[in-house]
Amino acid sequence: MYKSIICGILMLNYxxxxxxxxxxxxxxxxxxxxxxxxLYKKAASGIRCPNCTxxxxxxxxxxxxxxxxxxxxxxxxxxxxKDEIFNFFTERYGLWILREPPKSGIHLxxxxxxxxxxxxxxxxxxxxxWYKKNKLTTINKTKLTKEDILKKIHVDLASLKSRGQL
Amino acid sequence: xxRNIGFFLLVLCLICSLYGFIAALxxxxxxxxxxxxxxxxxxxxxxxxxxxxxxxxxxxFYVKDYxxxxxxxxxxxxxxxLYLLSAFWSSLQGSHLxxxxxxxxxxxxxxxxxxxxxxxxxxxxxxxxxxxxxxxFFLAAFYSNPFQPLFPIPENGTGMNELLQxxxxxxxxxxxxxxxxxLAIPFAYSxxxxxxxxxxxxxxxxxQRWTLFAWVALTLGIFxxxxxxxxxxxxxxxxxxxxxxxSSLIPWIFCTALIHSLMVQSKKGYLKRLTIVLAFLAFFFxxxxxxxxxxxxxxxxxxxxxxxxxxxxxxxxxxxLLIFIGLYAFKAPKISPSKNAINWNLSRETALVxxxxxxxxxxxxxxxxxxxxxxxxxxxxxxxxxxxxxxxTFAPYIGLxxxxxxxxxxxxxxxxxxxxxxxxxxxxxxxxxxxxxTLLFSWTGNVFQSRGFSFAIQFFxxxxxxxxxxxxxxxxxxxxxxxxxxxxxxxLSSLGTYLAHIGVYLAILGFLGxxxxxxxxxxxxxNQSTEFFGYHFTFKGMRIKKEENMQLFLAPLHVKKxxxxxxxxxxxxxxxxxxxxxxxxxxxxxxxxxxxxVTLIDFDMKTGKQATLEIHVNPTVRLVWIGGLFLVIGGLxxxxxxxxxxxxxxxxxxxxxxxx
Numbered sequence: 001m002y003k004s005i006i007c008g009i010l011m012l013n014y015x016x017x018x019x020x021x022x023x024x025x026x027x028x029x030x031x032x033x034x035x036x037x038x039l040y041k042k043a044a045s046g047i048r049c050p051n052c053t054x055x056x057x058x059x060x061x062x063x064x065x066x067x068x069x070x071x072x073x074x075x076x077x078x079x080x081x082k083d084e085i086f087n088f089f090t091e092r093y094g095l096w097i098l099r100e101p102p103k104s105g106i107h108l109x110x111x112x113x114x115x116x117x118x119x120x121x122x123x124x125x126x127x128x129x130w131y132k133k134n135k136l137t138t139i140n141k142t143k144l145t146k147e148d149i150l151k152k153i154h155v156d157l158a159s160l161k162s163r164g165q166l
Numbered sequence: 167x168x169r170n171i172g173f174f175l176l177v178l179c180l181i182c183s184l185y186g187f188i189a190a191l192x193x194x195x196x197x198x199x200x201x202x203x204x205x206x207x208x209x210x211x212x213x214x215x216x217x218x219x220x221x222x223x224x225x226x227f228y229v230k231d232y233x234x235x236x237x238x239x240x241x242x243x244x245x246x247x248l249y250l251l252s253a254f255w256s257s258l259q260g261s262h263l264x265x266x267x268x269x270x271x272x273x274x275x276x277x278x279x280x281x282x283x284x285x286x287x288x289x290x291x292x293x294x295x296x297x298x299x300x301x302x303f304f305l306a307a308f309y310s311n312p313f314q315p316l317f318p319i320p321e322n323g324t325g326m327n328e329l330l331q332x333x334x335x336x337x338x339x340x341x342x343x344x345x346x347x348x349l350a351i352p353f354a355y356s357x358x359x360x361x362x363x364x365x366x367x368x369x370x371x372x373x374q375r376w377t378l379f380a381w382v383a384l385t386l387g388i389f390x391x392x393x394x395x396x397x398x399x400x401x402x403x404x405x406x407x408x409x410x411x412x413s414s415l416i417p418w419i420f421c422t423a424l425i426h427s428l429m430v431q432s433k434k435g436y437l438k439r440l441t442i443v444l445a446f447l448a449f450f451f452x453x454x455x456x457x458x459x460x461x462x463x464x465x466x467x468x469x470x471x472x473x474x475x476x477x478x479x480x481x482x483x484x485x486x487l488l489i490f491i492g493l494y495a496f497k498a499p500k501i502s503p504s505k506n507a508i509n510w511n512l513s514r515e516t517a518l519v520x521x522x523x524x525x526x527x528x529x530x531x532x533x534x535x536x537x538x539x540x541x542x543x544x545x546x547x548x549x550x551x552x553x554x555x556x557x558x559t560f561a562p563y564i565g566l567x568x569x570x571x572x573x574x575x576x577x578x579x580x581x582x583x584x585x586x587x588x589x590x591x592x593x594x595x596x597x598x599x600x601x602x603x604t605l606l607f608s609w610t611g612n613v614f615q616s617r618g619f620s621f622a623i624q625f626f627x628x629x630x631x632x633x634x635x636x637x638x639x640x641x642x643x644x645x646x647x648x649x650x651x652x653x654x655x656x657x658l659s660s661l662g663t664y665l666a667h668i669g670v671y672l673a674i675l676g677f678l679g680x681x682x683x684x685x686x687x688x689x690x691x692x693n694q695s696t697e698f699f700g701y702h703f704t705f706k707g708m709r710i711k712k713e714e715n716m717q718l719f720l721a722p723l724h725v726k727k728x729x730x731x732x733x734x735x736x737x738x739x740x741x742x743x744x745x746x747x748x749x750x751x752x753x754x755x756x757x758x759x760x761x762x763x764v765t766l767i768d769f770d771m772k773t774g775k776q777a778t779l780e781i782h783v784n785p786t787v788r789l790v791w792i793g794g795l796f797l798v799i800g801g802l803x804x805x806x807x808x809x810x811x812x813x814x815x816x817x818x819x820x821x822x823x824x825x826x
Contacts, residue, residue: 048551054406056553061767096549100556101538106546110538114531114560118567121527125520132510 032076040076043085044069048099056099168222169234173313175219179270180303182212187296194289194361202289206277209296212303213270220267223260223312227253232323235316236260242325242744244715252336253326258460258475259312261339265456266302268340269347273299276351276376283368287358294354301482309475325744328716334394342387342414346452348380349417352424353449356442360493363500370432373445375808377424380448382801384418389794400750400765402685402782404790407557412536413455416529420448423525430518433580435504440522442498446490451533453483458536513583517574524571528564532557562623565674569630572667573637592640600632607632607675610759627678631671638667659807666800673793679786687767692775699783701762702726708774717741718751721766721777725755737766737779760785 032040044058049065057065057072068089075085089097101107144152186208193201223236227250232238240253240260255261273295280288306312329335352373359365391411392404405411424444430437461476509515535552542550577589607628642664688696690705697703706722719739725732733755739748754763761784768778 046555048553054408054553055401059401094549096551099551099553101542101550101552107542107550110534110552110556113534114527117527117530118560118563121523122567125523129510129516132508 036076039082040073043072043076043082046082046086046099047072047089047097050093050097168226168231169313169315172219172222172226173307173311175215175222176303176307176311176313179212179215179219180300180307182208182215183296183300183303186212187293187300190289190292190296194293199285202292205289205292205296209270209277209292209299210274212296212299213274216263216267216270216303220254220263223263224251224254227251230323232321233316233319234312235314236312238316238320238323240323240326242323242715243321244743245323245326246331246714248333248336249326249331252330255339255343256326256330256335259306259310259314261343262302262310263306263312264340265343265347266299266306268343269295269299269302269350272347272351273354276354281368281372283366284355284358284372287355287362287366287369290358290361291351291354294357295350298350305475305478309478325715325742328740328742328745328749329398332394332398334390334397338387338390338394341383341390345380345382345384345387345421346417348376348383349421349445349449349452351376352380352445356445357490357493359501360442360497363497364502365438370428371808373441374425374428374432375805377421377428377445378801378805378808381418381421381425382798382805384414384421385794385797385801388414388418389791389798392794393791396787397752397754398750400752402763402765402784404787407535407554409536410455410459412532412557413451413458416455416532416536417448417452419525419529419532420444420451423522423529424448426518426521426525430515434506434509434515436506436508436515437519437522438501438504439498442494442501447529450483450486450490451529453479453486457483458540509581511582512578512586514575514578514580517571517578521568521571521575524564524567531560531564562627565677566627566630568670569634569674572670573634576638576641576663576667592637596633596636596640597629600629600636603632604629624678628675631675631678634671635668638664638671658803658810662800662803662805662807664800665796665803669793669796669798669800671793672789672796676786676788676790676793679789685780685782687778687780689768689776689778696781698781700727701732702729703764703779703781705777705779708769708777713740715742719748719766719769721769721779723764723779725762733762735762735764737764739766739769756788758788761787 041058045056047057047068049055049057049060049062050068051062051064052060057068072085075088080088086098086102095101095107101110103111186205189201189205189208193199193205223234226234226237227241228247230237230241230243230250236257236259237253240256241250245253253260255264276295277288277292280291284291355369355373355376359369391414395406396402396404424441427437427441427444431441457476457479461479535556538552539550542548573593577592583589604625608625642660684699686696686698688698688703690696690703692705692707695702695704702725704724704726706724709720709722711718711720717740719741720736721738723735723737725735735753735755737753738751740751741748750765752763752765754761761782763782763784765780765782766777767780770776
């Protein structure tokens with residue numbers, strides 16, 4: 001038992017001395033057909049690197065990311081779909097492992113709001129604009145003749161007189 | 167000893183600005199001019215004291231005084247001189263002091279260079295500026311004190327963060343902070359206008375001046391930050407939709423919206439209340455961004471260590487928001503609508519109002535994406551991420567809308583546009599003509615091989631950009647606008663607008679062509695070669711080089727193109743004595759059409775005969791930087807146009823200087 005502990009400590013020291021630079025686990029995609037290469041890239045860019053900020057596993061070089069990438073590669077070779085890959089990781093790490101929230105449940109709101117702003121916004125704006133334009137033009141279109149204006153003045157004067165304000 | 171003086175000066179600044187705040191408030195209430203002048207002196211005093219405290223901190227860095235904890239944490243004995251000086255803003259306390267220093271300088275300038283017409287709102291402006299300053303000095307003195315002592319005094323510092331030891335990092339924070347602090351003046355002027363209940367005659371010109379200045383600084387800061395990320399971080403990208411990057415983008419968006427809103431207000435007199443709200447939002451979000459990064463609420467690459475300023479900041483921004491909402495609710499109805507009837511026909515004003523919609527929705531989407539992880543975790547307890555893919559879903563549509571809006575804004579005129587047939591002709595001709603540069607661009611630039619965008623979207627986007635450039639060029643060269651500066655045949659103000667909008671089109675072209683580009687990961691032995699994108703790379707074996715405060719492990723790479731010697735690249739990893747990790751020092755070759763960008767991922771430490779390299783080809787990334795340059799130059803032209811009349815008349819600058 002002590003031998004294994006010492007072995008473990010030595011290995012730990014060896015790796016910590018060289019740090020992340022000892023990574024020789026670079027993912028080799030050349031054996032896969034083109035479609036599966038694309039699927040791998042799409043899946044790997046949707047999973048976040050757990051110990052970096054803002055990077056996907058595809059872009060990061062940490063040990064953890066390499067382990068995840070190897071797992072994704074195995075799943076792609078087993079002909080799993082992107083959703084199945086994401087579900088696999090979500091079951092183990094939670095929604096946090098994905099780079100963007102899923103389009104379901106309460107998280108739908110973060111997808112709906114921008115879409116509605118961008119779609120409904122211009123629609124509402126155009127409707128508002130059309131309404132203002134047409135409403136104003138109908139008012140401007142009612143051209144009052146001289147007689148109409150004089151009649152209106154007489155009516156207003158009469159109402160003011162009757163109210164005792166004149 | 168100097169350390170104690172520095173701290174004492176910060177406390178003095180707090181007292182001075184508190185007095186100025188109260189004096190200005192009272193002066194506003196009882197309408198006493200002399201009391202306002204006293205508040206102005208207090209503000210000047212604060213500036214001078216803050217400047218002295220900052221000089222003390224700079225001097226402490228220069229002489230490597232490790233009795234100050236901040237100097238110990240951010241420098242070391244072998245740090246080059248340039249980075250000794252930029253270490254001032256390399257961490258939390260110092261960057262807060264830099265922000266406060268810049269705010270004192272600009273508030274003093276605002277106090278001494280106001281127009282005679284604005285004098286009756288100056289007390290409100292003084293009160294708002296000095297109120298913000300007193301809070302900032304309170305934080306600087308008691309929560310994030312850069313003059314914190316350290317005992318026993320160590321021999322050597324822990325060194326500056328290696329990623330910050332880059333010339334771009336010397337200019338990026340000051341430029342960005344200049345923008346943030348200059349936005350405080352439009353905010354103060356809006357508070358003044360709200361309190362007074364109306365606008366003064368020269369209000370719009372003054373606020374335009376400050377907003378343009380802040381905009382230029384912010385644009386410069388954002389592009390410098392992107393350039394730093396590109397050359398330093400090693401992932402061949404320049405914008406990651408990181409929370410801190412977003413929180414610098416949101417004030418920029420509101421600043422841009424404010425510029426356009428002020429244009430409508432100066433020409434036609436409406437959108438008054440929108441201007442006030444936008445000025446407040448731009449200023450508010452500059453603090454909001456700082457809050458979410460400094461308090462550790464969101465983690466990002468820019469995060470500072472967890473500090474105690476979080477609750478303090480939250481209190482401040484809540485107070486700001488509440489005070490503004492209260493003021494606005496009570497005072498905004500007093501602001502009378504414009505004398506001109508709102509024109510709802512197809513015209514430049516309508517295009518500008520529609521552009522405001524696009525800007526504000528862009529800011530809303532970015533804000534939502536940044537704040538959602540915190541909100542979701544607070545409400546549901548589930549941790550989620552909102553990273554680059556979310557923002558990249560919506561940003562193209564915003565870009566598309568903006569590209570169309572810019573053409574509409576330029577080709578339409580103010581007021582009634584009767585003959586729309588000319589406009590329709592121009593639009594169609596330019597649309598057809600734009601196909602030529604699009605095809606040329608896509609052929610020579612090889613831009614369609616990027617990952618992330620489909621061929622159709624890229625082609626349409628590039629075509630749209632060239633259409634926009636052609637329409638704008640037509641408008642500039644054929645229809646000069648009235649203005650007060652003439653330089654040969656160009657009117658400087660329309661040149662400024664033209665350049666800034668061309669800059670946007672160029673930047674969009676840059677984004678379209680290069681969306682992370684193409685890359686290849688390859689492991690090479692000494693003298694082994696590989697081919698990529700028509701280039702022939704030969705690895706020549708590792709080399710070691712000793713620099714001032716680091717050791718560089720270089721991987722020389724001879725690059726040949728069509729059997730001709732093209733260039734030699736030296737991607738490297740740097741070893742600083744203060745850290746165990748090796749930092750990326752990427753190397754790249756920039757030509758107009760694409761960048762050859764190489765990262766050294768891994769190498770054989772013992773023999774140096776094997777290296778793993780990642781070779782990126784980034785098409786059109788140069789256009790992004792050129793676009794940024796055009797934006798800044800355009801903004802400066804507009805600023806110069808705004809300043810020109812008063813430089814000629816000399817009435818904005820020295821009239822009140824003696825305190826008449």
